[in-house]
Amino acid sequence: MNRIVMPFLSRLLLLAGLLAAAGVAQAREKSPQITVLSTRRVAPSLDGAGRWYNTAGPIRLKQLRGKFVLLDFWTHCCINCQHTLPELQKLERAYRNQLVVIGVHSPKFTNERDDASLRDAILREEIEHPVVNDERLVLWRRYGISGWPSLRIIDPQGFLIGTYYGEAKFEMLDAFFKRRVRFYRSKGLLDETPLHFDTERKKEQPRPLRFPGKVLADEAGGRLFIADSGHNRIVIATLDGKLLHVVGSGVAGHRDGSYTEAAFDHPQGMAIDGDKLYVADTENHRIRLIDLKTKRVTTIAGNGKFLPNTASSKSTARATAARLSSPWALSIHDGQLYIAMAGRHEIWKMALPAGRIGLYAGNGTEDIVDGTLLPRRRFQKGSASFAQPSALASDGSWLFVADSEGSSIRAVPFRRSGRVLTVIGTAHLKDERLFTFGDRDGGTGVARFQHPVGLVHHRGRLYVADTYNHKIKRIDLKKRQVDTIAGTGKPGRVDAPAQFNEPAGLSAAGGKLYIADTNNHAIRVIDLSGENAKRGPRTTTLDIKGLQPPKPAKAPPALVFPGAKRHSFGTAKVKPTDGAVRMAVELRLPEGWKLNPLAPMSYLVEVDGAAGKPVVLKTPTRQFEIKLPVDGDAGSRRIKVSLTYYYCQAGAGALCKIGRVGWSGEVKFSADAPTDRIELTHAVR
Secondary structure (H helix, E strand, C coil), rough: CCCCCCCHHHHHHHHHHHHHHHHHHHHHHHHCEEEEEEEEEECCCCCCCCCCCCCCCCCCHHHHHCCEEEEEEEECCCCCHHHHHHHHHHHHHHHHCCEEEEEEEECCCCHHCCHHHHHHHHHCCCCCCCCEECCCCHHHHHHHCCCEEEEEEEEECCCEEEEEEEECCCCHHHHHHHHHHHHHHCCCCCCCCCCCCCCHHHHHHCCCCCCCCCEEECCCCCCEEEEEHHHCEEEECCCEEEEEEECCCCCCEEEEEEEECCCCCCCCCCCCCCEEEEEEEEEEEEEEECCCCCCCCEEECCCCCCCCCCCCCCCCCEEEEEEEEEEEEEEECCCEEEEEEECCCCEEEEECCCCCCEEEEEECCCECCCCCCCCCCCCCCEEECCCCCCEECCCCEEEEEEEHCCEEEEEEEEECCCCCCCCECCCCCCCCCCCCCCCEEECCCCCCCCCEEEEECCCCEEEEEHHHCCCCEEEEECCCCHHHHCCCCCCCCCCCECCCCCCCCEEECEEEEEEEHHHHHHEEEEEEEHCCCCCCEEEEEEEEEECCCCCCCCCCCCCCCCEEEEEEEEEEEECCCCCCEEEEEECCCCCCEEECCCCCEEEEECCCCECCCCCCEECCCEEEEEECCCCCEEEEEEEEEEEEEEEEECCCCCEEEEEEEEEEEEEEEHHHCCCCCCEEEEEEC
């Protein structure tokens, strides 16, 4: 059995932290704040961890003197970490010249230690700040971390000044930094030169599907619905791959309307009822309805405000007024929509078509514990606990749940008087229920999964997308036996023998399994007619004929020059040659620095206040020439030239800065001028 790499004591501390988080967070809910350290000590080094991403090489804290540094200790399976990422993105935008965020990925699961898995997670979560793979938990121990997510804040002088544990909100972080930026700026200790990092996203090629999260096969209607999560849209095709419709503009956001007008934000699970498709719009914290007849999208639950795990909620509420928390999967039974509320570790229920919504099962504690459906009060022991429920399936009598963080498959009764049971998993263990996982077939007490995210019931059996084991497994519910039907256990994209890469969605129709093979950006199909044969069932890759990636959003203006260094060349007298005057641009970089060849230079010329189009130099150079067309050989013009360039330290190449400079002055044209060019130079400091 695979074991997590952290020492036993560390695992116990983590487990205690997770189980106690509810109480701690409740205390913080009224006025959460960063713990300010009273003792000044130099922040520990970042040396000794693994591979770096979103940067050209390892970063050392000394390189970032003059900047605030925020270290985000996270692991990509963790829903609480996922909730923190957009808050950090807001913070980065607000303090783009004063703050550097660095993600320290400290893995929980064995699969998460893999570099390729982490890179996919960075792309999937659209992270643009530097990330280091702390696969051996070197930095985790060095900084005294005990749970995910955790923040450590370093000041511009390199001292550790603040800590925080749990989901951080932008408002709290903004209040902390706003005051300190003013102080360090007043003392002359802040370096506000903008930095540039080479992101993994820029290396990506467009593809028809991007990180599909869930898939739903509608046998009665002959349709296949794909949550194309990375493209923020729903793809509708036939079961054999003919494209029918695309729902959603492809731009992340929230908007109701027609198929082309509607906007989603990383949608996941779906449920079908005739011509009504219900969608878990995960990062919008909403439930959406796609009317397949009228071809329109509406919001039926969620007001868009995030409901943290620490906050109490009403037993039921008007659906469109309710706050939700990362709804991840949906299932319909007897006119009720059941929701895997991953961000709250609960199962919710909503009356269809547009009734009230509220908690159905779970006490809110992240754990694998069997018991009654509901507690008398939140976090009360004795009732059932879930751990990031990420998939739902039903046989008509039970609602089955894939509890990804506990690597367990649960069974929830549709009767209020019933009890939640564990089909395969860790509920029987006295401790470490969230840290016991592996890859093992066999009976109830033997079988192990690793972060399963997909689940479907088909012909009396449960099929599981054992996500971090890259396998599809089958549970015989009568025998309580688990066996692997496809997948070698290693990530790949091969049909025979079948290989997958973190499959996260499962559905069944017509004797076939449809699989959202997430990190392969593909839909795979397993023909179950041969699942009991010696060679196993046949796996194929479905081609969605005619599907194209969304058109890229219009890029913002190429040049922005806030805070640029400005030079005046006064009045220059020049002689037009061949209908133009020349401007010779020269950058003088400090010793040990070079232009970044991966980031094109851009310049803009304004004549008498009228700007032309930005010009991009694909090959950066310290010296180049700009030709300015001139009508005639007399007269004058007010000219402004603005330039953006990227330059890096010549050694490790990890730290790159953004430089901006401008020149302005009056140019007089004369046939008897001594030269036909203007010299524009800038010494970078």
